Amino acid sequence: MHKSALIAAFLSTLLLAAYSTPVVADPQTSAESNIGFVIYTKSPAPGTLNARWMYSTKYRGPGIATGGPKEGFVGRYHVRYFYDSGEFSDEYDLLIEKTDDVYKVSWIVKGQVEATGVGMEVENGLAVGWRRVAD
Numbered sequence: 001m002h003k004s005a006l007i008a009a010f011l012s013t014l015l016l017a018a019y020s021t022p023v024v025a026d027p028q029t030s031a032e033s034n035i036g037f038v039i040y041t042k043s044p045a046p047g048t049l050n051a052r053w054m055y056s057t058k059y060r061g062p063g064i065a066t067g068g069p070k071e072g073f074v075g076r077y078h079v080r081y082f083y084d085s086g087e088f089s090d091e092y093d094l095l096i097e098k099t100d101d102v103y104k105v106s107w108i109v110k111g112q113v114e115a116t117g118v119g120m121e122v123e124n125g126l127a128v129g130w131r132r133v134a135d
Helices: 002-019
Strands: 036-042 049-055 059-066 075-082 088-099 102-109 112-122 125-132
Touching: 036 112, 049 075, 059 088, 102 125
Parallel strands: none
Antiparallel strands: 036 049, 036 125, 049 059, 059 075, 075 088, 088 102, 102 112, 112 125
C-alpha cells in the first residue's frame, strides 16, 4: 500500500507538471527549492529514453536520453533537456545504476557529478527525485 501511495504521488506530480501553465523562472532559486523530479519512459528506439522533468516549481519540460542499453534502464546515456517552450535547457552524461529495487542516478558534466537522485520503477517508467549537488 505504501508503494502504491508513493507511485500515486509521483504520477500526480507528473500530471500537474504536464498540464499546468509554465511559470516564469526566478533567477534566485532558494536552497529549499533544490528539488527536481524526472520520469523516464522507454522510447520505441532501442537504447533511448523519453524524459519529462521538473526542477522546483519554476522549470519543466521534455528530454531525450540516447546511447543506452537496448534493455532495461541501467546504463550510460547522453541526455538533453528542453523547456516546455522548446528552448534548450541542459545536457549531461547520465548514469543509471541499480541496487536491489533502488536506482541511483547521476547527471555528469566533464567528469563532475552535477546532480544526483534516487528512483524506482513505476508502471510506465523510471521515476526519480533529484537535487543539484552544488546548490
